[in-house]
Each structure stands twice: as structure tokens, then as C-alpha cells.
Amino acid sequence: MSFDLIIRNARLHRRNTLVDIAVTNGKFARIASDISESATREIDAVGRLVSPPFIDAHVHLDAVLTVGQPRYNTSGTLLEGIQIWSERKPSLTREDVKQRVLEEVRWEVAQGTLHIRSHVDVCDPALTALRALLEVREEVRDICDIQLVAFPQDGILSFPNGRELMRKAMELGCDIVGGIPHYEWTRDMGVEDVHYAFALAKEFNRDIDCHCDETDDPHSRFTEVMAADTIEQGWQGRVTASHCTAMHSYDNAYAFKLMRLLARAGMHVIANPFDNVVLQGRFDTYPKRRGITRVKELLAAGVNVALGHDSIMDPWFPLGRGDMLAAAQLALFLCHMSGYDEINDVLDLITTNAAKTLRISDRYGIDEDKPADFLVLDAPTAFEALRLLPARLHVFKQGREVASTIPARSNVKRQGDDEGGEVTYRIE
Numbered sequence: 001m002s003f004d005l006i007i008r009n010a011r012l013h014r015r016n017t018l019v020d021i022a023v024t025n026g027k028f029a030r031i032a033s034d035i036s037e038s039a040t041r042e043i044d045a046v047g048r049l050v051s052p053p054f055i056d057a058h059v060h061l062d063a064v065l066t067v068g069q070p071r072y073n074t075s076g077t078l079l080e081g082i083q084i085w086s087e088r089k090p091s092l093t094r095e096d097v098k099q100r101v102l103e104e105v106r107w108e109v110a111q112g113t114l115h116i117r118s119h120v121d122v123c124d125p126a127l128t129a130l131r132a133l134l135e136v137r138e139e140v141r142d143i144c145d146i147q148l149v150a151f152p153q154d155g156i157l158s159f160p161n162g163r164e165l166m167r168k169a170m171e172l173g174c175d176i177v178g179g180i181p182h183y184e185w186t187r188d189m190g191v192e193d194v195h196y197a198f199a200l201a202k203e204f205n206r207d208i209d210c211h212c213d214e215t216d217d218p219h220s221r222f223t224e225v226m227a228a229d230t231i232e233q234g235w236q237g238r239v240t241a242s243h244c245t246a247m248h249s250y251d252n253a254y255a256f257k258l259m260r261l262l263a264r265a266g267m268h269v270i271a272n273p274f275d276n277v278v279l280q281g282r283f284d285t286y287p288k289r290r291g292i293t294r295v296k297e298l299l300a301a302g303v304n305v306a307l308g309h310d311s312i313m314d315p316w317f318p319l320g321r322g323d324m325l326a327a328a329q330l331a332l333f334l335c336h337m338s339g340y341d342e343i344n345d346v347l348d349l350i351t352t353n354a355a356k357t358l359r360i361s362d363r364y365g366i367d368e369d370k371p372a373d374f375l376v377l378d379a380p381t382a383f384e385a386l387r388l389l390p391a392r393l394h395v396f397k398q399g400r401e402v403a404s405t406i407p408a409r410s411n412v413k414r415q416g417d418d419e420g421g422e423v424t425y426r427i428e
């Protein structure tokens, strides 16, 4: 018997011994310590880490690569970002959106991200970006799986016909219902924003992922409303609160009550380290808050946490190149997860935890009979991957290589040594 592909001497996360991984017909056929059969193609991983693909659980594809259009964000704030986006929105066209998104998806795939959950702003009577993204979702299926969230950037109740636009977005084929309760004009409207998202989710039998409490205001308390609705509506496991930056600023007594409630509701939380640290704390003098939600404490409380890139060269965050490993590294710094085990565990935030959030665990992971989606990193462990942000040497989707990278090599020459010596950034 012969296989299509064998990755030899692969190191799997949290497994000490090396394995061979055989792939046939786009699926993992066998994972064993020494596979004697041959394959059409063989790659020797030489002890490198082979990981399930990375997942970007929260991004705004409709806005990617628009930085500077029509102007740069000079204050760097969330509110100026929303203002600039509202100026850019009228010039959105199907071609403009598709061209930018197709390019950005290539960036993410090249770096090992094969699943993306994207919010798409539906506060546009023409729903131009949504229609374009629905086409992109189908067109990129060979390299990336995309989920689309109907996202009311300017509010469901605070924007003209907000409810109707949300409903229309679901009718057109959005996968997930969104919301933005903290941005509505009043507390009561915010509560109604959440209730409406749940009503729509029940009507269309969809999951929910709301931007929730994305502010430093410790009085912004809509995540608790989401949790209560989740329990009352029986939507456990299907609901995600994104950002939750206000949790950073809650007093501890309330924060721990809320975390227990989130665990009971089986809710997922998504943190977005780049945007959270750049956009929050803007009204502070010193000390300045980091803004990111309590990732470490949520995990300890039994809440599933995943990460998103959120913005890539857009009005809110001018930098970035769509690298989820870099997002994970930043979360590690910001959330004080630098203990040895914590560093290794951070990889879960962009892999298995995110798969639970996107509810794709049944077809995700390096297990026999699952789709052969994986990447080979130029590092031996998760710890080293998070330290080095190494090249993603090979990226496979359903057994087909969809991306490859040749790692950079550095050389240092001492005086009188014309050949020099390679720098590996490793202690052997």
C-alpha cells in the first residue's frame, strides 16, 4: 500500500515522541511512530512542529488594506477609525472589496491560517461589502474556509433600518448573527440589541458573535446580558462575545461573577490583542490600561478563549500582515502568560480553542480520517514557535499544498572571516 503524502519525523503539540503522518485522498490516513510504506511525496520534518492550521477567529475583511483611504487616522482612536470608515464606505464597490479581500486571504494562508471568521459591516443600505464577501467565501474554498458575521458597525437600533438590514444579511446567506450593544445610544437600546441578535439567531438557527463591551467603560455590562440570553434561549456553546475589553476595567468582584456566568453559559470569548492594546486606554493618562480582556483568568474559570487579528491595515490598525502567530505572541505578553506551560498553551488560542469557537472541531485537528489540513513550522515546539515566529514551511489543505515559504537565513562575519557563520537564534 502506498500513500499520497507522508510527513516523517513530525512533532505534534504536547506529544514527546516523533511520528510519521500519512495522507491519502485529502485525509489523514495513519499517524504512527514509523510508517514502513512509501508515498508519492515525502517530507522529512526533522523534528519540526506539525500543527493543525491557524484560525483567525475575528477579522473585518471588508475593511482590510484600506489604510489611508480617504485619509489616515491621525489620533489613532477607535472613534476616529469608525468616522474614517463611514467616509470610505460610500466608495465601496464589489470589485474593490473582492480585490482587497482576495489579497489579504492569500497573506493569511501563506502564514498557515486556513479558517477565518469575518465580521462584515451591514450598516449599508446596499450591503455592497456583504454581497462581495459572499462571493469571496465561495471563491476561496480551495485555500480557506470563511464564516461571515452580520455586523452592525453603527448599531442595530441606532442606525436607520438596522433591524431590517440585519435580517436581510441573514437572508442573503450570512453564517452568524452579530451585534454591538455597547455602541447603541442608550443602555436600554444595548440590551435590546442583544435580544434582537438572539431572536434573529433563533429564527435562522444560527450561532451568535457580538462585539460586546469594546470600551474601557467599567459600566458597560452587556456580556452578562448575552450570557443570560444564552442560558434562557438554550444556545449554550453557540454564542461568542468578542473583545469584552471592559472586563479589563471591571472591579474584581464583578469580573469573577461574570466569568462564572460565562462558563455556565458555555460562551466563547475572543480577544484581539493588536486592536485592543492600540485602541483601548486612549482616555487614560498614566497608568494606561492594556485594554485586552482577562484571557488568563477566563481560561482558569473554564471559559473557552480564542484570538483574532481584527484589523489588517485599516482605519483602526494601520499595521499588521495577517499573522495569527504574532497575535498569539502579543497576547502572551499582554496577558502575562509567560510561564513555561502558559507559553505552550497559547498556541491553543489560535488552534483548538478557536476551532471550538467556530464549531468546526469535528473536522479539525491531526487525527485519522479528518481532513488533512496542517502546517509544518520551522521550529520544534509551540514554545519555540511563539518565541521565533518562524516560517510556515508547508501549509496543506485537504492534502494539497496551498502555501510554502523558504525561511530567511542570516550570516555574521567576524573580522578576518570572509565566510562567516549562520545565526540560528537557537541554543543547541
Ligand SMILES: [Zn+2]
Residues within 6 Å of the ligand: 058, 059, 060, 119, 211, 242, 310
Ligand atoms: Zn472587531
